[in-house]
Amino acid sequence: MNAGINDSVEFDKKHIWHPYTSIQNPLPVYHVVSAHGVRIKLTDGRELIDGMSSWWSVIHGYSHPELTKTLQRQAETLSHVMFGGFTHQAAIELAQKLIAISPAGLERVFFCDSGSVAVEVAMKMAIQYYYSKKRPGKNRFLTIKSGYHGDTFHAMSVCDPTTGMHKIYQGILPEYLFADKPQCGFYDDWDNRDIDSFEQLIRENHDRLCGVILEPIVQGAGGMRFYHSQYLKEVRTLCNRYDVLLIADEIATGFGRTGEMFACGHSNISPDILCLGKALTGGYLSLAAVLASDDVGRVISAGEPGVFMHGPTFMGNPLACSVACCSIDLLLNSPWRENIRRIEAEMKRGLAPCYEMAGVRDVRILGGIGVVELEQPVEMARIQEKFVQKGVWVRPFGRLVYIMPPYVMGSEDLQRLTQAICEVVGKELEII
Numbered sequence: 001m002n003a004g005i006n007d008s009v010e011f012d013k014k015h016i017w018h019p020y021t022s023i024q025n026p027l028p029v030y031h032v033v034s035a036h037g038v039r040i041k042l043t044d045g046r047e048l049i050d051g052m053s054s055w056w057s058v059i060h061g062y063s064h065p066e067l068t069k070t071l072q073r074q075a076e077t078l079s080h081v082m083f084g085g086f087t088h089q090a091a092i093e094l095a096q097k098l099i100a101i102s103p104a105g106l107e108r109v110f111f112c113d114s115g116s117v118a119v120e121v122a123m124k125m126a127i128q129y130y131y132s133k134k135r136p137g138k139n140r141f142l143t144i145k146s147g148y149h150g151d152t153f154h155a156m157s158v159c160d161p162t163t164g165m166h167k168i169y170q171g172i173l174p175e176y177l178f179a180d181k182p183q184c185g186f187y188d189d190w191d192n193r194d195i196d197s198f199e200q201l202i203r204e205n206h207d208r209l210c211g212v213i214l215e216p217i218v219q220g221a222g223g224m225r226f227y228h229s230q231y232l233k234e235v236r237t238l239c240n241r242y243d244v245l246l247i248a249d250e251i252a253t254g255f256g257r258t259g260e261m262f263a264c265g266h267s268n269i270s271p272d273i274l275c276l277g278k279a280l281t282g283g284y285l286s287l288a289a290v291l292a293s294d295d296v297g298r299v300i301s302a303g304e305p306g307v308f309m310h311g312p313t314f315m316g317n318p319l320a321c322s323v324a325c326c327s328i329d330l331l332l333n334s335p336w337r338e339n340i341r342r343i344e345a346e347m348k349r350g351l352a353p354c355y356e357m358a359g360v361r362d363v364r365i366l367g368g369i370g371v372v373e374l375e376q377p378v379e380m381a382r383i384q385e386k387f388v389q390k391g392v393w394v395r396p397f398g399r400l401v402y403i404m405p406p407y408v409m410g411s412e413d414l415q416r417l418t419q420a421i422c423e424v425v426g427k428e429l430e431i432i
């Protein structure tokens with residue numbers, strides 16, 4: 001490692017915030033120089049096989065030639081233009097593609113900057129929907145425990161009340177309703193009692209509820225849990241019965257990750273509002289989209305003030321929209337279902353040894369998501385370094401060691417990844 005790199009890492013340590021990291025006593029960071037395909041290259045020459053898809057986003061691998069070319073071409077013609085009063089081809093095409101592949105009935109597309117903002121937008125839509133219907137008392141939300149919806153204020157307010165940030169922001173965050181987290185796993189037999197808590201809350205509170213928000217089937221950062229498809233069907237039925245909008249947050253699950261194009265597909269339901277982000281641009285740029293039903297669009301526009309009150313500066317950014325179009329084309333033109341099925345089967349085989357380890361609570365796999373849940377939390381810095389030493393990039397949190405590899409990962413690389421997890425988790429448990 002040359003002195004220049006050491007200096008820059010020192011500068012970073014002193015001056016730059018990283019996610020959920022102390023600025024005073026930061027966790028180590030690794031200096032990346034480039035990334036291609038499923039490999040991330042560090043400045044010291046080491047290469048890591050990527051198990052994280054940079055938080056669900058880089059589904060086609062890094063520096064994909066077509067995505068890069070699309071971005072370059074777009075930059076040469078139109079990098080940005082305000083969306084107020086203007087439109088452009090990239091946004092129009094992206095909206096067409098999203099409407100075509102998303103669950104039926106979602107026809108109104110709102111572009112924004114990031115997942116958290118998409119959640120804010122979706123929640124504002126639900127509030128404004130009933131405001132426009134002159135039922136302003138319907139302005140609260142119901143969600144389920146163990147969820148994660150982002151880090152901005154309303155998104156935080158529907159994250160899990162214990163593992164989320166409710167305590168720090170008590171008195172400032174709105175207080176919403178939380179049903180018990182679903183207990184029936186994706187592969188379990190359905191037990192009707194699983195919906196009881198949710199059913200009771202919506203029955204008793206629907207007069208003041210404008211929306212239910214949840215992550216369909218897979219609860220991501222709130223615990224990496226996979227719940228039963230019948231649960232989501234019941235939720236849809238109850239939202240209809242009690243006149244409450246259903247917001248599906250598919251920011252993590254969208255674009256094939258769970259084995260269906262959207263996780264709602266496991267239950268064959270359509271939400272009233274859908275949030276997309278993360279893999280939307282294939283991991284190239286931050287972009288999110290909120291799709292709403294025609295009814296939601298119409299009602300909001302018919303009421304007072306007659307418009308939806310949101311409009312980010314970089315709304316519909318052409319660079320982000322064009323690369324998103326290209327990413328969706330790549331996905332649709334690839335055998336993504338087969339890829340995910342293969343990755344699922346290989347993770348099931350590759351992570352099986354973890355089942356046997358004392359100290360492992362559960363191993364679960366769904367689509368392109370593999371999770372090893374431990375009894376005890378891991379020490380992040382130590383375990384992270386062990387993974388890097390083995391040439392893989394896996395970033396656990398709490399008791400969860402999990403991967404969601406790029407869809408293009410070959411069998412050999414995936415094997416190295418799962419083998420590294422078995423070895424590192426095995427060693428770690430001996431230490432604990």
Ligand SMILES: *Cc1c(COP(=O)(O)O)cnc(C)c1O
Nearest residue numbers: 114115116148149150220251252
């Ligand atoms: C990541 C995530 C968000 C937040 O997205 P950002 O782009 O990080 O703001 C919201 N909901 C879910 C389900 C997510 O996984």
